[in-house]
Amino acid sequence: MPRPMRLPALDPETVAELRTSGYPEPLRSRLGDRAKRKLGDACGLTRFGVNLVTLAPGGQSALRHWHTLEDEFVYVLSGEVALVTNEGEQLLTAGMCAGYPAGSKNAHHFINRGTAPCRYLEIGDRTPGDNAFYPDDDLLWVEDENGVHSAHKDGSRY
Amino acid sequence: MPRPMRLPALDPETVAELRTSGYPEPLRSRLGDRAKRKLGDACGLTRFGVNLVTLAPGGQSALRHWHTLEDEFVYVLSGEVALVTNEGEQLLTAGMCAGYPAGSKNAHHFINRGTAPCRYLEIGDRTPGDNAFYPDDDLLWVEDENGVHSAHKDGSRY
Numbered sequence: 597m598p599r600p601m602r603l604p605a606l607d608p609e610t611v612a613e614l615r616t617s618g619y620p621e622p623l624r625s626r627l628g629d630r631a632k633r634k635l636g637d638a639c640g641l642t643r644f645g646v647n648l649v650t651l652a653p654g655g656q657s658a659l660r661h662w663h664t665l666e667d668e669f670v671y672v673l674s675g676e677v678a679l680v681t682n683e684g685e686q687l688l689t690a691g692m693c694a695g696y697p698a699g700s701k702n703a704h705h706f707i708n709r710g711t712a713p714c715r716y717l718e719i720g721d722r723t724p725g726d727n728a729f730y731p732d733d734d735l736l737w738v739e740d741e742n743g744v745h746s747a748h749k750d751g752s753r754y
Numbered sequence: 755m756p757r758p759m760r761l762p763a764l765d766p767e768t769v770a771e772l773r774t775s776g777y778p779e780p781l782r783s784r785l786g787d788r789a790k791r792k793l794g795d796a797c798g799l800t801r802f803g804v805n806l807v808t809l810a811p812g813g814q815s816a817l818r819h820w821h822t823l824e825d826e827f828v829y830v831l832s833g834e835v836a837l838v839t840n841e842g843e844q845l846l847t848a849g850m851c852a853g854y855p856a857g858s859k860n861a862h863h864f865i866n867r868g869t870a871p872c873r874y875l876e877i878g879d880r881t882p883g884d885n886a887f888y889p890d891d892d893l894l895w896v897e898d899e900n901g902v903h904s905a906h907k908d909g910s911r912y
Contacts, residue, residue: 601846719877
């Protein structure tokens with residue numbers, strides 16, 4: 597029997613699986629079954645996030661988007677997943693990765709078009725003032741004195 | 755045949771393997787056979803680094819250290835490796851991870867004490883002004899008007 601890990605080491609299976617999203621409906625439901633384990637947070641990290649994500653068949657990593665100030669990186673651990681960008685699709689199998697530099701307007705997301713779950717690590721830094729834009733969807737983030745909220749592209753609230 | 759990946763996707767096998775280190779001798783040789791592929795850099799990321807590391811039997815990830823301003827995270831992909839911290843050792847197998855928050859004085863490194871190579875991902879952010887300290891070794895980093903250089907703990911140069 598393997599011994600339980602002690603921090604700073606961690607067994608990802610001991611971290612809660614979250615199925616939450618900040619998107620408003622009906623956009624949220626488009627993600628399908630997407631479960632995240634926040635490994636970086638569980639280790640006490642603050643400067644970047646590391647999530648272990650399980651995407652069921654039909655699931656999406658996010659709506660297709662790009663970030664103004666956040667670098668993102670993904671590494672496929674098992675299964676396979678379609679990466680959709682401005683240029684179309686390519687299939688990523690286990691061991692493949694992708695990186696999205698902050699400010700690059702090549703909007704991206706993963707869709708699991710297969711019949712088996714896909715597991716990947718996603719990493720993103722936490723630069724203050726970051727925003728995300730969604731070329732395919734009627735979604736904006738608007739900041740006011742109460743914080744950030746989702747809006748239609750005309751600025752009206754969901 | 756899988757098709758070649760196009761950026762923002764990347765096949766790590768197409769990224770050069772580097773066997774470099776900033777440590778002075780005789781410290782550098784203690785690392786043994788440690789090969790890194792700089793995946794984040796290859797994708798154009800600047801805010802954090804993501805390296806795919808292969809550690810041969812006897813190899814070390816680094817001299818045991820902690821960072822003042824840099825968060826670090828590691829995820830074991832294959833093989834197994836000993837994590838050494840202030841509290842001793844624990845063995846990490848494939849799928850285990852570890853995170854080292856900036857400023858935590860729990861110095862850490864990996865040693866491959868086995869007979870097979872170990873592969874892992876290492877991630878670290880790039881906060882300016884970061885420093886690293888080495889409780890077990892006669893090593894300091896000193897900054898002067900020409901940049902940063904390695905020194906003995908009495909400040910004299912290697």
